[in-house]
Structure formats: structure tokens, C-alpha cells
Amino acid sequence: MTHIDTTCVQGGYHPKNGEPRQVPIIQSTTFRYDSSAAMAKLFDLEESGYFYSRLQNPTTDNVAAKIAAMEGGTAAMLTGSGQAATFMSIFNICPSGGHVICLAEIYGGTYNLLSVTMKQMGIETTFVRNNCPDEELAKAFRSNTRAVFGETISNPTSAVLDIERFARMAHTHGVPLIVDNTFATPVNCRPFEWGADIVTHSTTKYMDGHGSAVGGAIVDSGKFDWNAHADKYPGLTRPDESYHGLVYTERFGLAGAYITKATAHLMRDLGCVQSPFSAFILSQGLESLHVRMKRHCENGEAVAAYLDAHSKISFVKYCSLPGNEYYELAQKYLPGGSCGVVSFGIAGGREKAEQFMNKLTICNIATHVSDAHTCILHPASSTHRQLSEEQLRAVGVAPEFVRLSVGIEQVEDIIADLDQALAQI
Numbered sequence: 001m002t003h004i005d006t007t008c009v010q011g012g013y014h015p016k017n018g019e020p021r022q023v024p025i026i027q028s029t030t031f032r033y034d035s036s037a038a039m040a041k042l043f044d045l046e047e048s049g050y051f052y053s054r055l056q057n058p059t060t061d062n063v064a065a066k067i068a069a070m071e072g073g074t075a076a077m078l079t080g081s082g083q084a085a086t087f088m089s090i091f092n093i094c095p096s097g098g099h100v101i102c103l104a105e106i107y108g109g110t111y112n113l114l115s116v117t118m119k120q121m122g123i124e125t126t127f128v129r130n131n132c133p134d135e136e137l138a139k140a141f142r143s144n145t146r147a148v149f150g151e152t153i154s155n156p157t158s159a160v161l162d163i164e165r166f167a168r169m170a171h172t173h174g175v176p177l178i179v180d181n182t183f184a185t186p187v188n189c190r191p192f193e194w195g196a197d198i199v200t201h202s203t204t205k206y207m208d209g210h211g212s213a214v215g216g217a218i219v220d221s222g223k224f225d226w227n228a229h230a231d232k233y234p235g236l237t238r239p240d241e242s243y244h245g246l247v248y249t250e251r252f253g254l255a256g257a258y259i260t261k262a263t264a265h266l267m268r269d270l271g272c273v274q275s276p277f278s279a280f281i282l283s284q285g286l287e288s289l290h291v292r293m294k295r296h297c298e299n300g301e302a303v304a305a306y307l308d309a310h311s312k313i314s315f316v317k318y319c320s321l322p323g324n325e326y327y328e329l330a331q332k333y334l335p336g337g338s339c340g341v342v343s344f345g346i347a348g349g350r351e352k353a354e355q356f357m358n359k360l361t362i363c364n365i366a367t368h369v370s371d372a373h374t375c376i377l378h379p380a381s382s383t384h385r386q387l388s389e390e391q392l393r394a395v396g397v398a399p400e401f402v403r404l405s406v407g408i409e410q411v412e413d414i415i416a417d418l419d420q421a422l423a424q425i
């Protein structure tokens, strides 16, 4: 395999003689055929091809192929958002009546999806701590458990997933490990190399990298043996009545069954597609991902070290900072750097944090993270403002908690901005 830096630029799309070098935007909902018979084969999944962009589109397929190559997977699909990717990655193998084990330090949107919405759909979730002992983790598995879900680096608390350990535990219980690799990106960590089975992304973040297009992706390693646990995964190993009794693992093998089902079944019925134009923007971002991640990490490390040494900062959460509780795991799984998201506390609490935010000029107050611009958020006065002080502490977001997403500007300017704002409070 070529180096990840080369795959970022050239992976996935390989133009033939005289074809456009850049991924073409095929902004068309439909595709024309000479006969009904030719089209019928596509509807029966007997031949692959395009007929309607809710199922597949050449632009989104090319970009999905690039992401599959970057992660080292066998197949991938794009979705309309990271939320859609998370939902479909689980629901594809865990319908009503199933159970999921999820890491407790997780993106808030994933927590709500699992604990509220998927619960309403008859899917239960047990949340486990990253550092829970093996015995406690083993107890969380039930006969109806269908997947374990975690984030390589958690948003926003910077907890690092011990991928090897959780993959081993999942496999011992006959279920796959799904890893949300949004913050690390395949440039800094490829979870399949450590035993993960499926990877998801919010491509909205570093992959796009410029805050331009909402999107998601699901990648399959092709390694999980659904047939060895056929009773648990009838959706993949038993006939699909909505496709004349086709069996996904038989027709598409382990390399293609999971993503083909997610496309032919879930995307057909749920329709949360990424548009060809958004996929094109994502493709542009992917071509410079390896260059940008390096800068995000260098800047993130410098800012974390600056904050850690400042007397008005009560704590810093950044897994690449020596002394952090996840530093050793970060060295193992993210030796080349983690990401640019640094969370910290302002000594003096909510009021001081709000004053600090108001003095910033270069750091943009925005809910977004992980793009070229440095963005900052005070959850207690924005995303989490409905919560009481007690509730805030319970979800791990203290009133003084600030989430900083360090961009790719000159780091001296970012630190100078933080410094002048801290001097004024």
C-alpha cells in the first residue's frame, strides 16, 4: 500500500485516458438506460450501476472509495451527516430488540441518538467508562448485544480509546467494534490496523476541513465474519425479502455485504444521502488532509502547553499533553499527533469564562470544531445552557469548561489572542 499522504491526494479515483483529473461532479438524480431489462438488473442487484442518486452516484462513490483506501477498508459509503453515519452503522446490524455497548466519553449527539432516539426504536445501550476493568466490561455484554461503539479521540474530552482491548472484548463476545474516527482521521490513526471492524466519520470536521459541507462516511474492514455469528446478524446472512430473497454475505462476500446492505436497504428506505456537490467539496478537503492535520497537531500541542502553564487555567484536557491520563494510549495509537481540539477550564468559573470569551478576536465563537479556523465554545452558555450547574458537572462539562478547536493559523497569533483575553479577566 502506498503511504497515507499519497492516498489522500490520489486514492479512490483513477481517471482513464483523457478523463478529467479532478473528480467530476455528476449533479444528476437519474441515469438513462436503453431498455427496461437493463435497468431491472440494477434493481435486482444483479449488476452494479447507477439509476437513482438516492442509492448511488458516481461522485459520492469516488469519494467513498478514497476514504475506504485511506482507512484500509474494503468498502465505504457517504451519508448526509456524521449523525446519519453513526445511526446507520449501528442500525444496519442492530435492529429493534438489539443492544449496544457504547463508551461513556462520547460526542453529545451520539449520546442523545443512542440514549433517547434509538431507545425509542427498541434498541438499548449500556454506557461503559473508557478505563472500566475487563470484568465490568464483560458484564455489560448480553445475549442481544450486537455492537460496541467508541471514539478514537472523544469529542470534547480527548479520551483515547484502547482499540485493541475493546476489539478483543467485542470479538470474544462475537460482535464487531465500531469506531468513530472523526477527530483522529486516518492520517493519525487507522483503527482497522488495531482490530476495529467498522469505522465511521463526521466528514464535516477535519476531512472537509474548511467548515463548508455537512457529511458523514461509513467504512467496512471486511474482516468481521458475519457467517460465524449468523444467528445474530440475520439481516446480512438470511434472505432479504425486499430483494427477492438475496443473501448479502453470499452474493457480496464479507468484503461487500455490510456496505451493500447499508446502501441497498437503509439508504433506499431512509434516504440520508450526501449530495454530489458536498462530496466534491469533501474530496477537495481530503487532498490536503495530511498537510493540515500535521499543522493542527503542532498548533494544538503548543496551545495546550501554553494553557497548561497559565495560572488562570484550572485544567487542560488534551491527550497529547504529557501528564494527561490518556497520554500513554495517545503515544501508542496516535504517535504522530492527535488533533487540534483542546478543552480547558477557566479558574473562577462561569462568569470568568464568559468574560474571557468576549475578549477574543482571532478565536471565533462557533459551535463547530475541526476546521482551518480556530473556533471556541463555552458550552455552559451555549449548547448546554439549559442544564443546571449540577447537571453540567454530571455530563462532564463544568461551568468553567471551554472547548477550543485550534486551527491552522500562525500559532503565535492564536496564543497571543488567548493571552490578551486571559490578561483582561
Ligand SMILES: *Cc1c(COP(=O)(O)O)cnc(C)c1O
Binding pocket: 081, 082, 083, 084, 086, 107, 109, 110, 151, 155, 180, 182, 183, 201, 202, 203, 204, 205, 214, 215, 216
Ligand atoms: C460532529 C461529530 C459527529 C456528528 O457529525 P455531524 O456531521 O455533525 O452530523 C459525530 N461524531 C463526532 C466525533 C463528531 O465530532
